Amino acid sequence: MSARPAAVLWDMDGTLLDSEKLWDIAVRELAREHGSELTDEIRHALIGASGPNALRMLFAGIGVEATPQVIGEAGEFLERRVTELMLGPIPWRPGAKDALAMARAEGLRCALVTNTKRSLTEYGLDTLGRDFFDTSVCGDEVPHGKPDPASYRKAADLLGLDPLDCVAIEDSPTGALAAQGAGCGLIVIPCEIAVPEAPGRVFRESLVGLSVVDLGAALAARDEHFGSAAR
Numbered sequence: 001m002s003a004r005p006a007a008v009l010w011d012m013d014g015t016l017l018d019s020e021k022l023w024d025i026a027v028r029e030l031a032r033e034h035g036s037e038l039t040d041e042i043r044h045a046l047i048g049a050s051g052p053n054a055l056r057m058l059f060a061g062i063g064v065e066a067t068p069q070v071i072g073e074a075g076e077f078l079e080r081r082v083t084e085l086m087l088g089p090i091p092w093r094p095g096a097k098d099a100l101a102m103a104r105a106e107g108l109r110c111a112l113v114t115n116t117k118r119s120l121t122e123y124g125l126d127t128l129g130r131d132f133f134d135t136s137v138c139g140d141e142v143p144h145g146k147p148d149p150a151s152y153r154k155a156a157d158l159l160g161l162d163p164l165d166c167v168a169i170e171d172s173p174t175g176a177l178a179a180q181g182a183g184c185g186l187i188v189i190p191c192e193i194a195v196p197e198a199p200g201r202v203f204r205e206s207l208v209g210l211s212v213v214d215l216g217a218a219l220a221a222r223d224e225h226f227g228s229a230a231r
C-alpha cells in the first residue's frame, strides 16, 4: 500500500523561486560595503540560514566585529536591497509552477514554509500566486527559524495535520534538517549547494514531473528508515 500525503510543505527560496540569487546579490553588496569580498565558502554557509544568526556568520567570515549596531544596520540594508530586487521579476525554479498545480489537482493541502520574513515573503507570494497555498509560515513567525523544526510544526498545525502526514520539499541542508526534525517526509532538490545524503531523504534533480506517487515515496522512504511506529 502506498502512502498518500495529506499536504505538501514547500520551501520558497531556492525551491520554488530562484530567489537565493537575489540574496546573493544583496549579501555580496553588504560584504563590499564592509570592504570585503564574500568567499563562496561563507556564502554557501549562509544559504538557508536565518536573520541575525546568518549575519553573525557573515561578519565572522569577513573578520568584522558583529556589534549589535553592525548587525542591525546590516539587517536593514539586506531587507531594503532584497525588497528592491524582489520588486523585479523573481525567477521560478524549473518545474515549480507545474508541481504546485499538480498538488492542487490532487487535492493536497499546501503550505509555504520559509525562513524569510513575512514582509519579503509577501513579494514571493505575489509571484507564486496565493491560491496555491492554504497557509504560510515565515521566519519571523516562529521562535527559531530553520534548522529548528518549529516552522514545519507550525505549518502542519495551521493545516490541522500531523507533520508525519506531510511531505516537505527543500533545497538546503538547513531546511532539510528542519523538515526531518519535524518528522515530515522529505524530498531534496539541491539548488546552489550540495545537501548531504542522510537516512530518509529522497533526492531529485528538479521539480519537473513531480507526481503524487513521488510524494508518497518520500513518506515510504522516511518510514523505512525511522519505522512506521512513528505514524
Ligand SMILES: [Mg+2]
Pocket (backbone or CB within 6 Å): 011, 012, 013, 014, 015, 048, 170, 171, 172, 175
Ligand atoms: Mg531554500
